[in-house]
Amino acid sequence: MKRYSALSLFREGLNDQKGWQAAWRNPEPKSEYDVVIIGGGGHGLATAYYLAKEHGITNVAVLEKGWIGGGNTGRNTTVIRSNYFFRESAEFYDFSVKLYEGLSQELNYNIMFSQRGMWNIAQDRHGLEMLRRAANAMGLNGVPAEFHNETEVRRRIPLLNDTPRFPILAGLLQSRGGTARHDAVAWGYARGADDRGVDIIQNCEVTGFDIKNGQIRGVKTSKGKIKARKVALAVAGHTSVMAEKAGFRLPIISYALQACVSEPVKPVLDTVIMAMGTGVYISQSDKGELVFGGGIDHYPSYAQRGNLPVMEHTAAGIVDLFPQFSRMRFLRQWAGIVDVMHDSTPVVGKSPIDGMYLNCGWGTGGFKAIPAGGFCFAHTIAQDEPHHLIAPFNLKRFETGALIDEAAGAGIAH
Amino acid sequence: MLQITCPHCGPRSEIEFRCGGESHIQRPGPPEDVSDAKWSEYLFFRKNPKGIHFERWLHRFGCGRWFNIARDTVSHEVVQEYPIDSLAPTITEKTR
Numbered sequence: 001m002k003r004y005s006a007l008s009l010f011r012e013g014l015n016d017q018k019g020w021q022a023a024w025r026n027p028e029p030k031s032e033y034d035v036v037i038i039g040g041g042g043h044g045l046a047t048a049y050y051l052a053k054e055h056g057i058t059n060v061a062v063l064e065k066g067w068i069g070g071g072n073t074g075r076n077t078t079v080i081r082s083n084y085f086f087r088e089s090a091e092f093y094d095f096s097v098k099l100y101e102g103l104s105q106e107l108n109y110n111i112m113f114s115q116r117g118m119w120n121i122a123q124d125r126h127g128l129e130m131l132r133r134a135a136n137a138m139g140l141n142g143v144p145a146e147f148h149n150e151t152e153v154r155r156r157i158p159l160l161n162d163t164p165r166f167p168i169l170a171g172l173l174q175s176r177g178g179t180a181r182h183d184a185v186a187w188g189y190a191r192g193a194d195d196r197g198v199d200i201i202q203n204c205e206v207t208g209f210d211i212k213n214g215q216i217r218g219v220k221t222s223k224g225k226i227k228a229r230k231v232a233l234a235v236a237g238h239t240s241v242m243a244e245k246a247g248f249r250l251p252i253i254s255y256a257l258q259a260c261v262s263e264p265v266k267p268v269l270d271t272v273i274m275a276m277g278t279g280v281y282i283s284q285s286d287k288g289e290l291v292f293g294g295g296i297d298h299y300p301s302y303a304q305r306g307n308l309p310v311m312e313h314t315a316a317g318i319v320d321l322f323p324q325f326s327r328m329r330f331l332r333q334w335a336g337i338v339d340v341m342h343d344s345t346p347v348v349g350k351s352p353i354d355g356m357y358l359n360c361g362w363g364t365g366g367f368k369a370i371p372a373g374g375f376c377f378a379h380t381i382a383q384d385e386p387h388h389l390i391a392p393f394n395l396k397r398f399e400t401g402a403l404i405d406e407a408a409g410a411g412i413a414h
Numbered sequence: 415m416l417q418i419t420c421p422h423c424g425p426r427s428e429i430e431f432r433c434g435g436e437s438h439i440q441r442p443g444p445p446e447d448v449s450d451a452k453w454s455e456y457l458f459f460r461k462n463p464k465g466i467h468f469e470r471w472l473h474r475f476g477c478g479r480w481f482n483i484a485r486d487t488v489s490h491e492v493v494q495e496y497p498i499d500s501l502a503p504t505i506t507e508k509t510r
Contacts, residue, residue: 240462251458253435254487299416299433302464302487308415309429342458399454 001195024194029201033061036228038206040064042073044234045189046374052196055382060198065205069186072236075336076367077259077291081118081177086404088392090141096372109188111180116271118177123166123277131172146173164320166277209246216355232357237337239360248352255296256335257364258306262328264288278317306335338364344407348390420473421481434470437482468502
């Protein structure tokens, strides 16, 4: 792998940019692998990378139905944060933020992680109480957070509406939160994994599984049968579809989650804002587009497109916070299919089939979890034993009752 | 935007409705015979199909009554509306 550096950039500038090589190969699948990972999104690619790097398992294939990073990894709003309520979530997501902090160096690929801060804004008395509670929980969990009153919020975000319908009472800032270039996360992990010998196979759809006596033997794909000792699922909203082919069910419902960007403008907003009163959030990308979203479309969907009522609600929430954005035009609108668990906590670990592993249930918040999700999932696959950070995120919890209810705990919408 | 035909009020826009999730889930019982696994299955595990989904809807900002629909989760096409107390219809290419 040719390393990227200021020097290589300079050299290629003199060389008419002719010396660059493809960031990853485009191999045909072999007949057998130690590990087959289904899903070439952030989680699948990160898992392949850490399997090779941390555990020396390089006979690995990542099978992707479309193109890598074309699912939820390329459809999210790129926010990275760890402002969760329960200790289990806080430890895991904070580990993810820490991995993100060193990821550009680690991958030798600029993922443009910008720690511009993540604000939660309270807009009524109950929201205020939730915010104080969240601040205390984060403190107890060892995740730094700052609680600020209205005056300070307005001083830091001068663009806010002076007289919104839902008043601005206070804000909770996680200053280590921020945004990153989502495609670069997928591409960086793909390049790193490929360099260590992982085969990334695109346009290869998994159509079934070869299971004997409750043990996985391989997968059937649009490019033929592939034997595998272990199979790992990282397919987000399509996990139920894959599980059905393997003969089991999951506590997942798939919904469409929309996001939109406006036309690009000059820098106006240097942080990420989540309005608790309306459930919408907004940031500005480095290209200048305002990136915003809200809640899911509230009926099961695999359509990868949302409907107008939710988009209208989202736009109304944004305009309430920033009336000056009301005359900006939508540039694009899209949706990703998110896999929502009942307690808004993922499942990472073993499946009911021996040798088959699950990485799913991230709901609307999978992007921020990519590095830690991949790291812990790789450990789980390599050792056949859950990594301690994701041990609580097991499937058994729906039977034992040990749910980690972040929907109620942190008021997180997914 | 979905247009859903309430069996009582006729065709209305989706904003008047609320989706109540998968229909025809039977509560297992009697309670003393229901294992934790079975109870968990009843509470949390869902079919979540890519294709025809039988689901309950509430005409929340209308007549306030529940009914069932069969809807395609890929095209969002509402294939059939039917009463809340009916069994799931058989959906074939013909009935669509």
